[in-house]
Amino acid sequence: MALVGAVVALAGATVLPFVELRPNRLVPGAMHGFAAAGPWAFAVWALVAMGFTAAFLRGVKARLVAGSVSAIGIVAALSWALGSAADTLLAGQAPVSRVSMGAGVWVMLAGAAILGFAGQERTHRVLWRLVAAAVVLVALFGAFHLGGLERISLVREFEVRASSFWGLLGNHLALASAGVGLGVMFGVPLGLLATRNRRARGVVLGVTGVIQTVPSLALLGLLIVPLSALSQAVPALRAIGVHGIGAAPGLVALTLYALLPVVRNTYVGLSGVDPAAVDAGLGMGMSRGQLLMRVEFPLALPLIIEGVRTASVLLIGITTLTAFAGARNLGVLIIEGLGQFAPDLILLGALPTIMLAVAADSALSAVGRAVTPEGVRT
Amino acid sequence: MIRLEGVTRRYGEKTAVDELSFEVAEGEVCVLIGPSGCGKTTTLRMINRLIEPTGGRILIEGRDIMSLPVEELRRGLGYVIQSIGLFPHLTVAGNISVVPRLLGWDKARMAARADELLRLVGLPPEAYRDKYPRQLSGGEAQRVGVARALAADPPVLLMDEPFGAVDPLNRERLQTEFARIQRELRKTVIFVTHDIDEAIRLADKIAIMRDGKLQQFASPEELLNHPANKFVHDFVGADRALKRLVRVKVSDVMRSPATVFANAGEIGFREAAGRRRFTYVLEPDGRLLGWIDTHDLDQGLSAEEAITLVDAGEASVGPDTSLRDALSRMLGLGFRSIAVTDDGCRLIGEVTFSSVEAAMAEGDEHIAAPAEADAG
Ligand SMILES: Nc1ncnc2c1ncn2[C@@H]1O[C@H](COP(=O)(O)OP(=O)(O)OP(=O)(O)O)[C@@H](O)[C@H]1O
Numbered sequence: 224m225a226l227v228g229a230v231v232a233l234a235g236a237t238v239l240p241f242v243e244l245r246p247n248r249l250v251p252g253a254m255h256g257f258a259a260a261g262p263w264a265f266a267v268w269a270l271v272a273m274g275f276t277a278a279f280l281r282g283v284k285a286r287l288v289a290g291s292v293s294a295i296g297i298v299a300a301l302s303w304a305l306g307s308a309a310d311t312l313l314a315g316q317a318p319v320s321r322v323s324m325g326a327g328v329w330v331m332l333a334g335a336a337i338l339g340f341a342g343q344e345r346t347h348r349v350l351w352r353l354v355a356a357a358v359v360l361v362a363l364f365g366a367f368h369l370g371g372l373e374r375i376s377l378v379r380e381f382e383v384r385a386s387s388f389w390g391l392l393g394n395h396l397a398l399a400s401a402g403v404g405l406g407v408m409f410g411v412p413l414g415l416l417a418t419r420n421r422r423a424r425g426v427v428l429g430v431t432g433v434i435q436t437v438p439s440l441a442l443l444g445l446l447i448v449p450l451s452a453l454s455q456a457v458p459a460l461r462a463i464g465v466h467g468i469g470a471a472p473g474l475v476a477l478t479l480y481a482l483l484p485v486v487r488n489t490y491v492g493l494s495g496v497d498p499a500a501v502d503a504g505l506g507m508g509m510s511r512g513q514l515l516m517r518v519e520f521p522l523a524l525p526l527i528i529e530g531v532r533t534a535s536v537l538l539i540g541i542t543t544l545t546a547f548a549g550a551r552n553l554g555v556l557i558i559e560g561l562g563q564f565a566p567d568l569i570l571l572g573a574l575p576t577i578m579l580a581v582a583a584d585s586a587l588s589a590v591g592r593a594v595t596p597e598g599v600r601t
Numbered sequence: 602m603i604r605l606e607g608v609t610r611r612y613g614e615k616t617a618v619d620e621l622s623f624e625v626a627e628g629e630v631c632v633l634i635g636p637s638g639c640g641k642t643t644t645l646r647m648i649n650r651l652i653e654p655t656g657g658r659i660l661i662e663g664r665d666i667m668s669l670p671v672e673e674l675r676r677g678l679g680y681v682i683q684s685i686g687l688f689p690h691l692t693v694a695g696n697i698s699v700v701p702r703l704l705g706w707d708k709a710r711m712a713a714r715a716d717e718l719l720r721l722v723g724l725p726p727e728a729y730r731d732k733y734p735r736q737l738s739g740g741e742a743q744r745v746g747v748a749r750a751l752a753a754d755p756p757v758l759l760m761d762e763p764f765g766a767v768d769p770l771n772r773e774r775l776q777t778e779f780a781r782i783q784r785e786l787r788k789t790v791i792f793v794t795h796d797i798d799e800a801i802r803l804a805d806k807i808a809i810m811r812d813g814k815l816q817q818f819a820s821p822e823e824l825l826n827h828p829a830n831k832f833v834h835d836f837v838g839a840d841r842a843l844k845r846l847v848r849v850k851v852s853d854v855m856r857s858p859a860t861v862f863a864n865a866g867e868i869g870f871r872e873a874a875g876r877r878r879f880t881y882v883l884e885p886d887g888r889l890l891g892w893i894d895t896h897d898l899d900q901g902l903s904a905e906e907a908i909t910l911v912d913a914g915e916a917s918v919g920p921d922t923s924l925r926d927a928l929s930r931m932l933g934l935g936f937r938s939i940a941v942t943d944d945g946c947r948l949i950g951e952v953t954f955s956s957v958e959a960a961m962a963e964g965d966e967h968i969a970a971p972a973e974a975d976a977g
């Protein structure tokens with residue numbers, strides 16, 4: 224795996240265009256190779272070489288350390304390389320000209336990700352991850368304030384939107400979390416129902432499965448009409464902000480999408496509990512409720528959390544689409560970027576969305592591990 | 602104590618248990634036995650209401666179980682299920698403490714009880730209390746299952762093939778331990794098995810079933826001596842005489858052998874032997890040292906040389922050993938008799954081939970009949 228990562232990173236650092244110098248934020252410009260990064264290019268190359276050696280080291284631990292150091296180093300050095308390229312290329316240009324990241328940057332980041340994650344399956348050392356995150360953050364911070372990274376087009380887009388960006392991000396997180404929360408609130412009882420009642424199982428699993436197949440945009444569109452009608456008919460709902468347009472249809476759609484992973488994992492988790500354990504529990508005089516709380520839920524919890532994790536990653540992505548129905552979140556930036564053909568504005572919406580999803584993913588993985596009872600850990 | 606009256610369970614057309622009636626007295630071990638699918642598990646699970654009978658009724662201490670709150674009923678009936686069913690997310694101690702926790706015991710009491718029970722089933726608490734079920738062997742898990750069923754000291758134990766998943770050697774160990782524990786605790790036990798040897802070894806009463814119907818309900822001796830019908834006859838098997846020996850304890854038939862102390866010298870040895878060829882030789886404190894063959898003395902060996910030293914653990918049996926085990930030990934060693942020693946290796950008697958023969962032939966007189974002894 225490390226070899227694949229190193230090859231990918233090498234491709235990014237050599238043949239692919241590194242940055243694009245454009246006369247202004249909307250029109251295309253000239254591509255520049257990695258040489259534009261100046262001396263920082265050598266640093267990145269050295270780190271890629273380290274990634275190659277990681278693939279051929281003998282010890283598992285040595286391989287892991289070399290791979291991780293190389294991955295983190297590439298990301299850190301890349302931020303300085305970008306800044307340096309922006310400084311060089313923008314010298315003497317008009318203030319409206321922009322330097323955007325090219326394919327090489329993304330490919331190098333992908334290579335670093337592969338290098339970094341190869342072997343991570345074996346270690347879930349939280350400390351190690353925190354150190355990695357800290358190193359990358361410090362490098363980014365430094366490159367930003369000293370290394371010219373703030374002149375990159377993406378950052379300029381952010382500066383223009385700085386006043387609304389954090390609000391959109393907060394909304395995004397709130398809407399996705401609310402969808403996951405409601406999905407759990409309805410999904411866990413539905414999953415439980417599916418394990419308890421054979422007829423309910425068919426209906427519950429069938430319906431949640433079908434919902435998942437409805438395209439997100441279509442579902443949002445379909446929700447606008449009934450929600451408008453509802454809001455018209457019930458003033459109380461209107462008072463708490465339920466309209467055909469805005470967050471309400473988005474929230475309903477997100478909740479529906481969260482149902483499938485939550486319901487299915489709850490069902491699989493609960494029905495996977497050893498029937499002998501259930502039998503023993505009942506035979507010893509546990510009530511159904513005691514059995515559920517003391518035996519079935521603790522054993523099913525890791526799988527339920529796994530469902531919540533899937534739902535969270537899914538919903539953080541889909542939330543961007545709710546902007547089409549009038550919800551204000553990171554999706555707004557993407558839609559505007561699309562409308563203006565401004566690729567860096569699209570990135571400004573997309574990158575934080577991806578980062579939120581990745582963060583939610585690792586946070587909930589950690590929660591899943593924490594709630595796995597010691598006796599059933601593998 | 603436990604009384605079944607015409608208990609029936611139907612599944613559609615199929616009758617899993619058919620008009621089953623019998624009664625188990627307090628402190629007795631009743632073994633339910635029969636071929637696979639004859640309704641043993643179904644019967645057991647009707648007693649703790651995991652299955653509702655379609656007919657008849659079950660009384661515990663005179664009260665119809667349907668009139669009791671179901672959870673309360675079950676907490677009074679320790680249940681060891683066929684597939685053990687330990688909770689994988691709880692430690693051994695946690696598993697044992699499930700019912701005490703439901704009953705609201707405090708922590709110290711639960712921990713003390715768990716340790717006590719682990720010791721009872723022969724698992725050192727220090728080594729086992731914090732283990733998880735996946736770290737246990739099949740036999741250890743079975744023991745924990747038994748300990749768990751005993752946790753809140755229920756007067757009744759329902760055990761569904763508790764030693765089913767264990768190899769024959771360990772199974773015999775567990776049976777011996779069960780017999781010991783039962784002597785101590787005197788629970789009323791309903792024990793399911795399809796191993797006739799296990800039934801004969803452990804039961805006060807055996808209920809033998811076929812296709813849901815009771816074939817015979819009797820003590821093991823009665824079952825061996827007077828099988829009620831051909832099915833029971835065949836089920837018990839052709840080696841009935843040998844099986845009878847399982848029920849006879851060495852202490853029931855042993856007699857005092859000729860003994861002599863090791864320092865008695867040749868004259869002393871010959872005197873002690875009298876007309877017999879062999880004499881047991883003891884240490885001054887009564888422990889078994891070996892034996893003397895007078896033929897060796899005749900051949901001119903000195904008194905010391907003539908003593909054949911024995912390892913008391915190898916070449917002797919305990920008073921609670923079954924006659925069948927004693928017999929197989931004799932056959933294995935090629936002796937016509939075997940010494941009986943107590944826990945301290947002190948000689949307390951001897952069992953001879955001829956006394957085994959006698960027990961086999963007219964077995965009934967020697968057979969221990971605890972049920973009848975209790976009643977009298
Ligand atoms: N839920 C059920 N539905 C239909 N038939 C059943 C059900 N449970 C048990 N039976 C049938 O009832 C009969 C008795 O089953 P039971 O489990 O009591 O047998 P068993 O004597 O315990 O057998 P084994 O020694 O294999 O454990 C079997 O023929 C079985 O097929």
Ligand SMILES: [Mg+2]
Nearest residue numbers: 641642643683
């Ligand atoms: Mg059974």
